[in-house]
Amino acid sequence: MSRIRLISIDIDGTLLNSQNELSAANLSALHRAHDEGIQIVLGTGRRHAFALPIAEALGFDLWMISSNGAVTRSTRDEHFFMDLLPAKVARDLCIYMGDEFRANTVITFERPGKGALIVERTDELTESIQRWIEKNSQFIEFIVPIETGIVTDPIQAMFCGTIAKMELAQAKLLAWPGRDQVTVLKTQYDHRNLCIVDILNRDCSKGHALQRFADSRGISRDEIVAIGDNFNDIEMLQVAGHPFIMGNASNELKQNGWPVTLTNDESGVAAVIDQVLAEATTNA
Incomplete structure (x- = not known):
């Protein structure tokens, strides 16, 4: 795995468990990645205001791709892009x-x-x-x-x-x-x-938004990890050089050849981040 600079993570069914809670393991892993200088982006179908409490619970500033790619805005209310429906x-x-x-x-x-x-x-x-x-x-x-x-x-x-x-x-x-x-x-x-x-x-999705955001920061496909669990994550996973599908995803989505991590109730996000950081250490 090449040096990772950005990890894009879906919220519901991915970052949150089946009780809509953020596990201690996921939180700890996200902090380790953030401390290593990796940019964390939350990509969600939720609108920005509804996703904001989840993002704020992480304890550090980050960018969110909300409403399935229509809005890209930071937790500090910095606006990057908005793609409205006429x-x-x-x-x-x-x-x-x-x-x-x-x-x-x-x-x-x-x-x-x-x-x-x-x-x-x-x-x-x-x-x-x-x-x-x-x-x-x-x-x-x-x-x-x-x-x-x-x-x-x-x-x-x-x-x-x-x-x-x-x-x-x-x-x-x-x-x-x-x-x-x-x-x-x-x-x-x-x-x-x-x-x-x-x-x-037209041409609005988590994938389009992630590509636009990564391009603005000179981040290449091989430097992106994406983690998702549902059909609205497909474009985001396709943009990333290192896509991971959650263990709780449907069997249909698991047929795309993406590596399958643990379920959201087993802190599958933490498992991916642990792998990313371990491989980064090995390659250093």
Whole structure:
């Protein structure tokens, strides 16, 4: 392994265990990597404000790629890049998806307070992501019909529900005339019967954001480690010269030939970092 300068890590299902906790082993390993001068970047589907408490718990300043690549911002509120979804595209999307998916739709904006998230209703969302609804209740604004609330460019649109319902959503999206204007990313948790389908601007993903950030700092592919567990991590893993997939990832993702680390309940992130630091010492 060449000298590693950057480690990009997904949050849910990767850095956090199944109880949404940061293990002592992962925290210790991240501090060792940081002390060695390795840049730590969190790459997450969460919006920046929702991911910030996790990042701050690490105890050092870092950059976050949030909303699946739409926003790159530091824990010190330094802005690097933002890739917004055009408002007209988002409105057309909501109208096209129709009444069948209105109860599954969330539109996310880059603004503080209520209205950062807009929905029509939350009954189906609560069934799928109750904890997320509870933690974000102060930011949610109800607008009917939802497309009338899209007057500025949002960060993304999200459809969330059961795996079966989201398979129908993805099938409908394939036939949307505006499909070539967007990126469609999926995050799926089979054990929770939960699927999240994110709609972002064209050529927007964790991978695009990571490549842009690394290029700005003269970091080459061979100097990047990436660790993820889900379908929305694929582009990020492809950008890294040293990708690792979590042991709790689906069997489908494990077929890509990437090294498989331990599960998130076994501190798989720490296992990767230990390997990286050990090999760095060996090659020194």
